[in-house]
Amino acid sequence: MNRLELLALRGVPAVAPGDDLAALLLEAAGRFGLELGGGVLVVCQKVVSKAEGRVVALAEVTPSAEALAIAEEDGKDARQVELVLRESRRIVRRGRGVIICETHHGFVCANAGVDLSNATGPDHAVLLPEDPDASARRLRDALMARGTGPLGVVVSDTFGRPWREGLVDVALGCAGFRPIDDQRGGPDLAGRILEVTAAATADQLAAAAGLLMPKRSGVPAVLVRGLDPSGDGSVSDTLRDPETDLFR
Amino acid sequence: MNRLELLALRGVPAVAPGDDLAALLLEAAGRFGLELGGGVLVVCQKVVSKAEGRVVALAEVTPSAEALAIAEEDGKDARQVELVLRESRRIVRRGRGVIICETHHGFVCANAGVDLSNATGPDHAVLLPEDPDASARRLRDALMARGTGPLGVVVSDTFGRPWREGLVDVALGCAGFRPIDDQRGGPDLAGRILEVTAAATADQLAAAAGLLMPKRSGVPAVLVRGLDPSGDGSVSDTLRDPETDLFR
Numbered sequence: 001m002n003r004l005e006l007l008a009l010r011g012v013p014a015v016a017p018g019d020d021l022a023a024l025l026l027e028a029a030g031r032f033g034l035e036l037g038g039g040v041l042v043v044c045q046k047v048v049s050k051a052e053g054r055v056v057a058l059a060e061v062t063p064s065a066e067a068l069a070i071a072e073e074d075g076k077d078a079r080q081v082e083l084v085l086r087e088s089r090r091i092v093r094r095g096r097g098v099i100i101c102e103t104h105h106g107f108v109c110a111n112a113g114v115d116l117s118n119a120t121g122p123d124h125a126v127l128l129p130e131d132p133d134a135s136a137r138r139l140r141d142a143l144m145a146r147g148t149g150p151l152g153v154v155v156s157d158t159f160g161r162p163w164r165e166g167l168v169d170v171a172l173g174c175a176g177f178r179p180i181d182d183q184r185g186g187p188d189l190a191g192r193i194l195e196v197t198a199a200a201t202a203d204q205l206a207a208a209a210g211l212l213m214p215k216r217s218g219v220p221a222v223l224v225r226g227l228d229p230s231g232d233g234s235v236s237d238t239l240r241d242p243e244t245d246l247f248r
Numbered sequence: 249m250n251r252l253e254l255l256a257l258r259g260v261p262a263v264a265p266g267d268d269l270a271a272l273l274l275e276a277a278g279r280f281g282l283e284l285g286g287g288v289l290v291v292c293q294k295v296v297s298k299a300e301g302r303v304v305a306l307a308e309v310t311p312s313a314e315a316l317a318i319a320e321e322d323g324k325d326a327r328q329v330e331l332v333l334r335e336s337r338r339i340v341r342r343g344r345g346v347i348i349c350e351t352h353h354g355f356v357c358a359n360a361g362v363d364l365s366n367a368t369g370p371d372h373a374v375l376l377p378e379d380p381d382a383s384a385r386r387l388r389d390a391l392m393a394r395g396t397g398p399l400g401v402v403v404s405d406t407f408g409r410p411w412r413e414g415l416v417d418v419a420l421g422c423a424g425f426r427p428i429d430d431q432r433g434g435p436d437l438a439g440r441i442l443e444v445t446a447a448a449t450a451d452q453l454a455a456a457a458g459l460l461m462p463k464r465s466g467v468p469a470v471l472v473r474g475l476d477p478s479g480d481g482s483v484s485d486t487l488r489d490p491e492t493d494l495f496r
Contacts, residue, residue, distance in 0.1 A: 004459060006252040006474075093494040100494060108411045117445075158447075162410065162495035163356045165486045166428040166448025168455065170412075180414040183463050197365075197463045199406075200414025207416065208456030211252060211475060215431050215445045226254075227459060238413045246341040246348060247410035247495055 007034060008212040009221040017053035022142035025221055037149025039225040041139075042209035045157040045172055046115070046126055047220040048135050054127040056083060070099070080114065083125050087112035092248065102248075103128065106239040107172065109159045117215070129155065132173025133234035140175040152177035152229030156206035158215075162247070169210030171202035177229035179203075179238050202235055252474040255282060256460040256467040263468070265301035270390035273469055285397025287473040289387075290457035293405040293420055294363070294374055295468040296383050302375040304331060318347070328362065331373055335360035340496065350496075351376065354487045355420065357407045365463070377403065380421025381482035388423040400425035400477030404454035406463075410495070417458030419450035425477035427451075427486050450483055 012028045015021060025043070029036055049055070063071065063078035067085055071078035074097045081099070088101035092108055101112040105128070113128035129135040132155045140153040155173040160166075171179060179202035209222035242248050260276045263269060273291070277284055297303070311319065311326035315333055319326035322345045329347070336349035340356055349360040353376070361376035377383040380403045388401040403421040408414075419427060427450035457470035490496050 002256045004254040008250045095494055096492060163488050163493060165488055166446045168448050168451050198414045199458065199462060200416050203416050204455045204458050207452045208459060210447065210452050211456060214447060240411050240413055244344060245411060246343050
């Protein structure tokens with residue numbers, strides 16, 4: 001593997017609940033003569049969530065007492081805070097107007113991934129997919145059923161991190177390749193045994209694709225070519241066990 | 249920006265203290281007819297550290313009482329623990345045989361980045377560069393002095409993260425482009441104001457390049473083409489202020 005090519009998929013129309021995302025992505029790819037098979041398609045969470053109907057009208061949200069209290073304290077929209085709480089298993093940290101949540105999936109991120117920007121319209125929020133690994137698998141199956149040939153799929157989102165400013169795209173779900181490339185136990189160049197080297201391939205793919213998906217670009221997917229997707233696995237299996245995690 | 253190309257720079261010989269890294273990289277690039285100018289060159293920390301002589305013979309390290317105690321408790325080489333302590337401002341977490349340190353630069357990572365694998369020989373450890381931003385800038389200057397034309401440089405390393413298994417490459421230092429692409433305050437597609445969107449471009453470049461630099465590949469650098477490096481900045485300016493960080 002000496003060369004990777006990343007191609008932004010442009011021209012995908014605004015996605016609405018119930019849309020056939022595979023068809024929309026294939027159509028856009030076809031316009032550029034792009035073959036998706038053999039590559040890894042990184043798709044941003046927002047379009048996946050929209051197609052799956054994970055869009056909530058804020059007018060229909062009744063904030064709980066807890067949401068009202070946090071909203072009051074942080075100067076936020078209580079209905080949005082309510083959605084954040086509903087999407088969370090627990091709050092990991094709260095401070096400086098930021099709510100770091102552990103989502104029901106086990107992701108640790110700001111606002112449980114609830115997003116108001118790029119939503120389907122004003123006063124709507126987009127939630128993370130209920131099961132992003134299943135979303136990735138469904139999308140992969142739908143693409144392959146239309147004849148793409150084997151490919152990998154990543155559903156990605158943009159997360160902040162502790163210790164460093166700036167956001168990096170990470171994988172929420174994947175299908176069709178191993179999300180972690182386990183090099184543990186292999187020899188290094190000097191023949192010494194590597195004790196712990198497990199590259200988070202799915203996250204590195206998401207981050208790479210993020211370079212072509214700046215917020216206002218309207219690019220919902222990036223095709224990565226030159227990496228042979230092999231094996232299989234899910235992102236949920238790569239989340240650290242809270243029991244062994246030093247930062248919960 | 250619709251397309252990125254990543255090219256692994258192969259055929260770089262083993263780097264030794266005092267080597268002219270720019271010359272070695274240019275020679276390897278030249279063999280493939282690669283122009284480095286106009287792209288971003290991601291160089292792994294290991295070769296930068298080696299060229300800068302950040303290699304320590306364990307035989308010359310005398311462990312302190314603290315290092316001996318930790319080594320005893322964790323079943324580690326006390327000389328290596330001593331180096332970890334010397335490279336650290338403080339220990340952020342310790343448990344399950346792992347030492348998470350805050351380095352003197354302000355990076356939070358396992359073992360303060362001290363590495364035994366791929367070292368220059370048995371019983372040697374490689375430390376992080378003393379000032380990776382300065383390393384990136386020197387390398388950039390040296391490459392441009394040899395006529396590459398403007399380019400960006402990232403010095404990258406492979407870090408673990410909280411909450412997620414697997415390692416992802418991050419930027420330790422950079423030069424010749426803005427490490428954070430600040431999209432704050434810009435409108436999203438629906439015209440709403442984006443409050444916080446600052447993409448960590450340097451880290452996304454490092455992660456992308458990491459896909460072509462698996463541990464045993466012997467690939468010390470990856471050229472990213474298709475991204476117009478512009479502006480300037482350093483990674484050290486993008487580390488979160490410990491005072492405002494929720495995870496220290």
